[in-house]
Amino acid sequence: MIYIIDDDESIRRAFMILMQSADFDAQAFSSPENFFESVSLTDHDCIILDLRMTGMSGFDFLQKLSSQKAKTLVIVVSAFDDAQSRARAHGLGAVSFFRKPVDGNALIDTINWALEGKRASAI
Numbered sequence: 164m165i166y167i168i169d170d171d172e173s174i175r176r177a178f179m180i181l182m183q184s185a186d187f188d189a190q191a192f193s194s195p196e197n198f199f200e201s202v203s204l205t206d207h208d209c210i211i212l213d214l215r216m217t218g219m220s221g222f223d224f225l226q227k228l229s230s231q232k233a234k235t236l237v238i239v240v241s242a243f244d245d246a247q248s249r250a251r252a253h254g255l256g257a258v259s260f261f262r263k264p265v266d267g268n269a270l271i272d273t274i275n276w277a278l279e280g281k282r283a284s285a286i
Contacts, residue, residue: 164187164188164189164190164208164209165182165187165188165189165190165208165209165210165211165274166189166190166191166192166198166202166209166210166211167179167182167189167190167191167192167210167211168191168192168193168194168195168198168210168211168212168213168216168221168224169191169193169211169212169213169216169240170193170194170213170216170217171213172193174213174240174263175191175192175193176191178191178211179191181267181270181271185271185274187274190202194216194217194218194219195212195216195218195219195220195221195223195224195227196218196219198210198224199227208236208278208281209235209236209237209238209274209277209278210235210236210237210238211238211240211270211274212224212225212237212238212239212240212257213239213240213241214239214241214243214248214252215241215242215243221239221241221252222251222252222255225237225252225255225256225257226255228255228256229255229256235256236258236277236278236281237256237257237258238257238258238259238260238261238270238273238274238277239252239257239259239260239261240260240261240262240263240265240270241260241261241262241263242262242263244260244262248260258273258277259273259277261273
C-alpha cells in the first residue's frame with residue numbers, strides 16, 4: 164500500500180491518479196494526524212509525505228515514526244527544497260526527497276526501488 168500525506172487536495176488527487184496508473188493500491192490523507200488515526204503502522208509499504216502542513220509537520224511525522232522504531236519507507240515531496248531540509252529529512256529516515264512539481268515517472272521508479280530494497284532486506 165502506498166500512503167499519501169499532503170494537505171493540498173489537488174496534490175493528493177494527482178498522486179492518487181499516478182499511483183493507480185502504476186497499479187499501486189493507494190490511500191490519501193490530508194494530515195499526519197488523520198493518517199495516525201486511521202492506519203496501523205505495521206500494515207503499509209510506503210508513504211509519500213509533504214513537509215509543510217498545518218498541524219503536525221512532515222518533520223514531526225518523521226520524528227514520531229523514528230521514535231516508534233517504525234521501519235516504514237518514506238519519500239518526502241516538498242515545494243521547499245534546500246540542503247538543510249533534505250539533510251534533516253534523510254536524517255529522520257526518509258529514503259528519498261523530491262521537489263514539487265514531481266516527475267511522476269521518477270517518483271514511481273523510486274517507489275519501486277524502495278519497495279524492492281525492502282523486500283530484498285527481508286529475505
